[in-house]
Amino acid sequence: MVADVSLFQQVSAVAHRSVTRTLRQRGLLVFPVLFPLILFAINGSALSAATHIHGFPVSNYRDFALALPFIQGALFVSISAGTDLARDVETGFFNRLALTPLRGSALLVGQLGGAFVVASIQSIVYLLVGIATGVGIRAGVGGAVVLLALSTLISFGFACLGCLIALRFGSGEAVQGIFPLLFVLVFLSSSSLPRNLIKTDWFREVATYNPVSYLIEGVRSLIITGWDGEALALGFGFAAALAVIALALAERAMRTRLVRT
Amino acid sequence: MSRFLYVTKGVAWRSIHNTIVSPAILLPSIIFPLFFLVAFAGGLSRIADIPNFDYRPGYTAFQFVFVFLQSAAFGGVFTGFAVARDFDSGFARRLLLSAPQRSGIVAGYVIGALLRWFITGSVVTIAALIAGMNVFGSGIDLVGLLGLGIAMNFAAALWACGLAMFLRTEQAGALIQMPVFVLLFLAPVYVPVHLLTGWIHAVARYNPVTVALDAGRGLLAGSPIRVALAFALLAGAALVLAVFARRGLASAERAG
Numbered sequence: 001m002v003a004d005v006s007l008f009q010q011v012s013a014v015a016h017r018s019v020t021r022t023l024r025q026r027g028l029l030v031f032p033v034l035f036p037l038i039l040f041a042i043n044g045s046a047l048s049a050a051t052h053i054h055g056f057p058v059s060n061y062r063d064f065a066l067a068l069p070f071i072q073g074a075l076f077v078s079i080s081a082g083t084d085l086a087r088d089v090e091t092g093f094f095n096r097l098a099l100t101p102l103r104g105s106a107l108l109v110g111q112l113g114g115a116f117v118v119a120s121i122q123s124i125v126y127l128l129v130g131i132a133t134g135v136g137i138r139a140g141v142g143g144a145v146v147l148l149a150l151s152t153l154i155s156f157g158f159a160c161l162g163c164l165i166a167l168r169f170g171s172g173e174a175v176q177g178i179f180p181l182l183f184v185l186v187f188l189s190s191s192s193l194p195r196n197l198i199k200t201d202w203f204r205e206v207a208t209y210n211p212v213s214y215l216i217e218g219v220r221s222l223i224i225t226g227w228d229g230e231a232l233a234l235g236f237g238f239a240a241a242l243a244v245i246a247l248a249l250a251e252r253a254m255r256t257r258l259v260r261t
Numbered sequence: 262m263s264r265f266l267y268v269t270k271g272v273a274w275r276s277i278h279n280t281i282v283s284p285a286i287l288l289p290s291i292i293f294p295l296f297f298l299v300a301f302a303g304g305l306s307r308i309a310d311i312p313n314f315d316y317r318p319g320y321t322a323f324q325f326v327f328v329f330l331q332s333a334a335f336g337g338v339f340t341g342f343a344v345a346r347d348f349d350s351g352f353a354r355r356l357l358l359s360a361p362q363r364s365g366i367v368a369g370y371v372i373g374a375l376l377r378w379f380i381t382g383s384v385v386t387i388a389a390l391i392a393g394m395n396v397f398g399s400g401i402d403l404v405g406l407l408g409l410g411i412a413m414n415f416a417a418a419l420w421a422c423g424l425a426m427f428l429r430t431e432q433a434g435a436l437i438q439m440p441v442f443v444l445l446f447l448a449p450v451y452v453p454v455h456l457l458t459g460w461i462h463a464v465a466r467y468n469p470v471t472v473a474l475d476a477g478r479g480l481l482a483g484s485p486i487r488v489a490l491a492f493a494l495l496a497g498a499a500l501v502l503a504v505f506a507r508r509g510l511a512s513a514e515r516a517g
């Protein structure tokens with residue numbers, strides 16, 4: 001009877017559990033949404049003097065800063081997705097699942113369902129808060145939809161990374177431990193100033209080779225430039241590459257984790 | 262008095278010993294300020310080119326003072342995490358039972374926070390000097406800056422210890438650090454207060470951290486401003502937070 005359950009049904013069952021668990025832990029929803037917004041509110045005003053720099057692309061720093069909450073939110077999604085999965089490993093839930101005919105890929109994709117819900121909710125909240133504070137989306141309504149799609153893909157990519165860490169190390173502490181590294185990657189990017197306006201040479205070099213710069217610039221282009229094909233291609237390209245690579249590695253790690261003995 | 266000192270010494274020694282022998286505790290408290298220094302002083306150095314940015318020692322020095330004081334505050338916050346961890350592990354309850362003078366526990370944690378910050382503060386200072394930070398203040402000015410850091414660390418440690426003792430769980434971590442983080446970032450972090458506009462200007466003007474930050478930047482530049490006010494505010498905060506921490510200890514004692 002169990003063998004008759006399709007892959008889709010398996011994914012749905014695991015996704016339902018993941019989404020329910022996420023929605024029950026309101027702290028997991030509130031903190032990832034609130035913290036980037038606090039930083040947006042502060043930096044959006046505190047760095048407004050940066051718009052006086054010759055060549056700065058916008059006259060209101062909030063327009064420039066709005067891209068950052070989407071990326072910071074994605075980092076929090078990676079931590080919550082990874083921590084949830086690690087908890088399943090730590091509590092022995094995975095060992096019990098290994099006794100069932102559930103497929104590893106179904107379990108992984110289903111687990112990411114909760115992360116997808118958080119990513120979608122927070123992206124919409126960031127966009128609405130941005131618009132409410134006077135940020136205009138240069139690319140229009142269609143651009144806002146693409147922005148939501150890109151930010152959700154970025155969050156999904158980071159969630160896959162969180163799951164990969166959880167599956168490789170099987171510990172929530174290891175997942176939490178990667179957060180500072182991800183945070184550093186965000187700050188060593190073009191998050192605060194456009195790359196061409198970064199004065200310190202080595203910092204500009206690091207930001208140029210840092211893929212996070214292109215994720216931010218992809219999101220930002222829709223807000224401050226309009227339709228910029230190159231920025232969008234790089235943004236979607238790096239986000240998709242992150243998701244595909246992390247998902248493939250996570251799938252491999254899942255197979256090892258669920259090995260039937 | 263000797264019993265108080267005995268407990269204080271024991272708790273402080275344990276606190277600093279745990280910090281030094283455990284990289285998982287020591288490294289984040291060093292890496293985070295360093296990373297802020299690099300990200301702000303390196304990534305935002307172009308800010309120094311905007312009209313009316315008039316801090317003579319330059320942008321690295323401007324950011325160093327913020328990161329220096331921030332590391333002092335977070336040295337205190339991290340100690341609050343350690344207190345919460347001690348309650349979660351059951352150690353703090355055993356400590357409460359065995360300590361002959363319990364107020365020495367708070368004093369010990371606070372001194373532990375200070376010793377921990379001396380490590381972080383030294384690393385941040387060395388990093389800033391390597392990055393070419395200009396120091397125009399005299400020796401006395403720099404002692405004043407160090408004093409501001411000590412006072413900031415003292416106040417933050419009392420806040421963090423007090424709250425950790427009230428809540429007695431590691432889950433209090435966000436609640437311990439968030440007000441400190443927000444208060445620090447509502448000060449003129451990136452530009453002097455006169456270059457801020459909008460609501461952040463109004464908030465920063467009345468934020469006590471702004472006074473400490475202005476005093477610290479003035480001392481590093483060799484032209485001290487509002488130093489007495491900064492010390493008075495930090496002393497006042499420490500006094501209030503010492504009462505708060507003592508109440509936190511009393512709450513932990515009642516909880517048993």
